[in-house]
Amino acid sequence: MAHATISGAPAHGGQGSVPPGHHVQGGHDEHHDHESLKTFGFWMFLITDCILFGTLFATYLVLRFNTSGGPTAEELFQMPIIIAETFILLTSSFTSGLAVLEMKKGNKKGLIGWLAVTAALGAAFIALEVSEFVHLVHEGATISTSAFLSAFFTLVGTHGLHVTVGLVWMIALMIQLAQRGITPVTDRKVTIISLYWHFLDVVWIFVFSLVYLLGVM
Amino acid sequence: MLNDLKDFLLNDFFVTGDPLILGSQVAIALSIVAIVFVLTYFKKWKWLWTEWLTTVDHKRIGIMYIIASLLMLFRGGVDALLMRVQLAAPQLEFLHADHYNQIFTTHGVIMILFMAMPLMFGLFNIVLPLQIGARDVAYPFLNALSFWLFFWGAMLFNVSFVIGGSPDTGWLAYPPLSGLQLSPGVGQDFYIWGIQISGIGSLATGINFVATILKMRAPGMKLMDMPMFAWSVLASCVTIMFAFPILTVTLFLLFLDRYLGAHFFTLDAGGNPMMYINLIWMWGHPEVYIVILPAFGIFSEVVSTFARKKLFGYKSMVFALMSISVASFFTWAHHFFTMGSGANVNAFFAITTMIIAIPTGVKVFNWLFTMFRGRITFSTPMLWTIAFIPCFVIGGMTGVLLSVAPADFQFHNSYFLIAHFHQVLIGGVVFGYFAGLYYWWPKLFGFKLHEGLGKWAFWFWNIGFYVCFMPQYVLGLMGMTRRFNEYDFDMGWQPLNIVSTVGAFLMGIAFIFQVWQIAHSIKFLKKEKTGDAWDGRTLEWSIPSPPPVYNFARLPQVSGRDPWWEEKQRIARGEQPSPLPPLEPIHMPKNSGIPFIMSFFWFVAGFGFVWDWKWMIIPGLAGVVICMLIRSFSYDTDYYISVEEIERTEAKLRGAY
Ligand code: HEM
Ligand SMILES: [Cu+2]
Numbered sequence: 113m114a115h116a117t118i119s120g121a122p123a124h125g126g127q128g129s130v131p132p133g134h135h136v137q138g139g140h141d142e143h144h145d146h147e148s149l150k151t152f153g154f155w156m157f158l159i160t161d162c163i164l165f166g167t168l169f170a171t172y173l174v175l176r177f178n179t180s181g182g183p184t185a186e187e188l189f190q191m192p193i194i195i196a197e198t199f200i201l202l203t204s205s206f207t208s209g210l211a212v213l214e215m216k217k218g219n220k221k222g223l224i225g226w227l228a229v230t231a232a233l234g235a236a237f238i239a240l241e242v243s244e245f246v247h248l249v250h251e252g253a254t255i256s257t258s259a260f261l262s263a264f265f266t267l268v269g270t271h272g273l274h275v276t277v278g279l280v281w282m283i284a285l286m287i288q289l290a291q292r293g294i295t296p297v298t299d300r301k302v303t304i305i306s307l308y309w310h311f312l313d314v315v316w317i318f319v320f321s322l323v324y325l326l327g328v329m
Numbered sequence: 330m331l332n333d334l335k336d337f338l339l340n341d342f343f344v345t346g347d348p349l350i351l352g353s354q355v356a357i358a359l360s361i362v363a364i365v366f367v368l369t370y371f372k373k374w375k376w377l378w379t380e381w382l383t384t385v386d387h388k389r390i391g392i393m394y395i396i397a398s399l400l401m402l403f404r405g406g407v408d409a410l411l412m413r414v415q416l417a418a419p420q421l422e423f424l425h426a427d428h429y430n431q432i433f434t435t436h437g438v439i440m441i442l443f444m445a446m447p448l449m450f451g452l453f454n455i456v457l458p459l460q461i462g463a464r465d466v467a468y469p470f471l472n473a474l475s476f477w478l479f480f481w482g483a484m485l486f487n488v489s490f491v492i493g494g495s496p497d498t499g500w501l502a503y504p505p506l507s508g509l510q511l512s513p514g515v516g517q518d519f520y521i522w523g524i525q526i527s528g529i530g531s532l533a534t535g536i537n538f539v540a541t542i543l544k545m546r547a548p549g550m551k552l553m554d555m556p557m558f559a560w561s562v563l564a565s566c567v568t569i570m571f572a573f574p575i576l577t578v579t580l581f582l583l584f585l586d587r588y589l590g591a592h593f594f595t596l597d598a599g600g601n602p603m604m605y606i607n608l609i610w611m612w613g614h615p616e617v618y619i620v621i622l623p624a625f626g627i628f629s630e631v632v633s634t635f636a637r638k639k640l641f642g643y644k645s646m647v648f649a650l651m652s653i654s655v656a657s658f659f660t661w662a663h664h665f666f667t668m669g670s671g672a673n674v675n676a677f678f679a680i681t682t683m684i685i686a687i688p689t690g691v692k693v694f695n696w697l698f699t700m701f702r703g704r705i706t707f708s709t710p711m712l713w714t715i716a717f718i719p720c721f722v723i724g725g726m727t728g729v730l731l732s733v734a735p736a737d738f739q740f741h742n743s744y745f746l747i748a749h750f751h752q753v754l755i756g757g758v759v760f761g762y763f764a765g766l767y768y769w770w771p772k773l774f775g776f777k778l779h780e781g782l783g784k785w786a787f788w789f790w791n792i793g794f795y796v797c798f799m800p801q802y803v804l805g806l807m808g809m810t811r812r813f814n815e816y817d818f819d820m821g822w823q824p825l826n827i828v829s830t831v832g833a834f835l836m837g838i839a840f841i842f843q844v845w846q847i848a849h850s851i852k853f854l855k856k857e858k859t860g861d862a863w864d865g866r867t868l869e870w871s872i873p874s875p876p877p878v879y880n881f882a883r884l885p886q887v888s889g890r891d892p893w894w895e896e897k898q899r900i901a902r903g904e905q906p907s908p909l910p911p912l913e914p915i916h917m918p919k920n921s922g923i924p925f926i927m928s929f930f931w932f933v934a935g936f937g938f939v940w941d942w943k944w945m946i947i948p949g950l951a952g953v954v955i956c957m958l959i960r961s962f963s964y965d966t967d968y969y970i971s972v973e974e975i976e977r978t979e980a981k982l983r984g985a986y
Contacts, residue, residue, distance in 0.1 A: 146916075149467055149468075149540065149544055150468070152540060152543075152544060153467060153468055153471075153536060153537075153540050156536045156539060156540060156570065157536060159570060160532060160535075160536065160570050160571075160573070160574045161574070163570075163571060163574040163575065164574040164577060164578055167574065167575050167578040167579075167608065168578060171578070171582065171593065171604065171608075174601065174604060175593070175599065175600075175601065175604075178592075178598075178599025178600070178601070179599060180592075180597070180598045180599035182598075255585065255589050255590070255591050256589060256590035256591055256592065256598070257598070258592060258598050258599045259592040259593060259595075259598060259599030259600045259601065260599060262585065262586075262591035262592045262593055262600075263593065265591075266581075266582065266585060266591070266593075280954070280958075281961070284958055284961050284962070285961075287962075288961070288962065292964070297964065
């Protein structure tokens with residue numbers, strides 16, 4: 113019985129043989145592997161987030177004419193503010209790219225500086241969005257006015273919530289960078305947040321075209 | 330003031346007035362006291378915390394999943410028996426309509442989300458890293474977080490039974506019934522938050538295992554060398570990644586409807602309940618494949634191990650798994666053929682549904698061909714596998730009958746459907762996971778479960794199953810619809826219903842046998858010393874049982890399928906095992922209390938949302954955020970195991986043989 117032979121073999125005593133053939137060790141530059149593994153995981157998270165937004169977009173598109181006698185998109189959206197928001201967010205994506213470039217150069221000050229600019233732009237975007245929402249509510253357009261507005265606030269609000277989360281995270285990351293400088297770990301964290309930030313930008317472009325442009329057309 | 334509080338506690342907060350529930354309240358209170366007492370008396374709190382609650386070891390997390398899911402199987406099973414008692418005779422006054430509604434809802438939710446899913450995740454956790462020769466999952470911390478999210482989500486769902494009242498709108502909670510107007514109580518909110526919190530955990534598990542499979546395989550192991558179970562985990566987890574975000578959104582929208590007065594699914598202000606039904610089934614249908622695919626993987630492993638043969642048709646098996654997981658997204662509308670989508674839409678979904686039968690058939694033939702001319706050993710895992718085949722074939726055929734859109738107008742929501750889906754869920758999923766549990770149990774704990782008692786359990790489950798569900802097909806054709814709590818004498822349904830109830834109790838007895846079996850095997854512990862309890866083929870059998878924290882002292886170098894079997898064959902032929910490279914320190918993650926605490930804060934926030942208590946929501950959510958920040962700021966999250974320690978551990982584990 114093959115089985116018994118093997119089990120009985122001294123091979124298993126600790127310094128004999130271990131199953132199948134050769135053995136490869138991770139060794140000490142495992143650290144790099146771990147960091148790239150995390151970036152990979154983040155990509156997968158983004159896939160799931162795409163589906164989350166996709167579902168919200170689909171919901172919005174299905175419900176967007178169900179205004180049930182309430183205000184319509186055309187009556188509500190103030191394009192100048194939206195265009196400003198768009199502009200600010202696109203710029204912040206660009207500055208987050210600059211932050212990564214500074215990081216690649218090993219320039220910690222530049223990195224933190226550009227992250228700060230990015231965060232400030234992000235905060236400005238959120239401020240504008242909040243003021244837009246406040247304005248809508250004053251006009252009597254709330255989440256409970258109609259299915260259209262429920263879908264609108266939920267979709268745009270979810271994007272805004274993502275940006276807010278990104279802001280908190282970015283601030284936490286700037287503190288860590290100040291404390292620890294650029295290490296493989298902080299490098300990975302900056303890479304991930306800039307990925308996230310670009311992603312939110314792309315989602316916004318869809319919001320801009322499918323919600324606002326389509327709405328006022 | 331005090332009177333108000335008392336009023337609230339007795340009228341709204343605690344569920345009162347039902348003797349069954351009162352009994353459970355007392356039982357729950359007593360068991361909590363008992364647990365606290367035992368832990369304190371034996372001074373086990375610290376042990377519990379450091380060894381279990383904070384662990385990031387995938388094997389321990391797997392064990393916790395399995396314990397939790399078996400408890401949930403018990404609860405869901407008691408629910409089932411209560412329903413079957415109520416249905417045994419016409420006009421029985423055992424469960425009132427309200428109570429019955431709550432029970433079929435909690436039974437469905439618990440069985441699928443809090444029993445089948447965690448049992449599956451338990452097996453993933455325990456087996457998958459070992460099978461692909463990895464030291465851990467890709468993200469151990471996230472893995473612990475997933476478990477605790479599941480756990481606290483399940484707790485939130487379960488407390489509704491004694492606090493506030495259970496949901497009663499069916500396991501998928503269709504609006505407008507589940508909307509605020511028709512379900513003003515808190516039960517529905519418990520449903521939303523319980524599932525939402527654990528659902529986020531499931532999503533994270535999906536990501537984690539896809540990454541583990543794609544990135545953590547042992548050196549040399551190509552995708553096409555992976556054991557079939559690993560493929561099935563991949564198929565299931567990819568499906569999770571695409572399906573669960575839809576569930577998250579759907580529940581979130583329902584929450585907004587109920588909490589902020591939004592109008593997604595209401596009947597007024599432009600809401601559209603049909604949209605919920607589409608969304609929930611876009612998750613719900615893939616969900617049934619999420620739970621069944623791993624069972625297919627398990628059967629493949631078990632069949633080839635116990636027939637001592639290579640799996641027949643490996644490539645077609647992989648192809649079948651992956652194509653089922655894709656196709657499952659194109660069939661959701663077969664759940665509402667009767668809701669007026671029109672003939673073309675129905676035809677489309679009828680055809681896509683029937684197409685899934687093809688890859689499934691391929692798999693069944695592959696298993697049969699693997700067994701053909703094999704030297705089959707009839708141990709418990711193999712028994713479950715063999716029993717599964719006819720069961721699943723019948724279930725599959727009735728499924729194809731249901732997928733014929735015009736016929737579904739007849740079967741829709743009848744007991745025919747109930748019989749069908751229990752046949753695939755019990756005969757496929759539960760039998761499959763049992764097979765897996767029996768198969769990998771010795772790997773996990775280092776001893777086999779008592780075979781004799783296991784066979785008793787097996788026969789009771791199987792006979793009970795047919796006695797319970799076969800009559801239900803007939804009842805369905807006789808016109809008995811689902812979710813009835815009462816019927817009249819003149820319907821002529823009584824005899825078959827009595828038979829069905831008897832069958833349910835036979836399965837209950839089977840469960841008792843299993844509990845007995847576990848207790849017995851622990852008491853008369855016979856250590857299984859080889860690490861290779863069944864003369865297995867895949868890598869998990871090449872290491873000691875139970876495996877050390879780091880799993881593999883040296884990562885195995887793999888070439889080809891069934892690497893451990895091949896190695897054993899080589900040694901049997903007298904070839905020299907290749908010399909060993911030196912040991913090196915192993916990098917491991919440190920334990921962390923954050924997953925437990927953070928998930929607990931989710932529970933707190935969820936409970937606050939259920940009752941709309943801002944004073945509870947805010948600290949709950951704040952706790953979650955603070956936990957995340959603490960984690961983000963902690964850099965000292967892993968450590969190295971020294972070579973000496975590995976040597977010591979290995980000598981101790983392997984010294985025995
Ligand atoms: C162990 C034996 C089981 C018995 C005797 C049993 C019995 C029942 C009964 C009597 C109903 C209610 C039918 C009705 O009146 O509408 C039901 C519903 C259901 N069961 Fe089971 N069940 C069992 C196991 C399972 C398992 C293992 C699963 C899933 C993995 C499951 C999933 C469901 C679902 C989803 C429903 C539908 C609930 C609803 O209508 O909302 N059951 N079962
Ligand atoms: Cu389906």
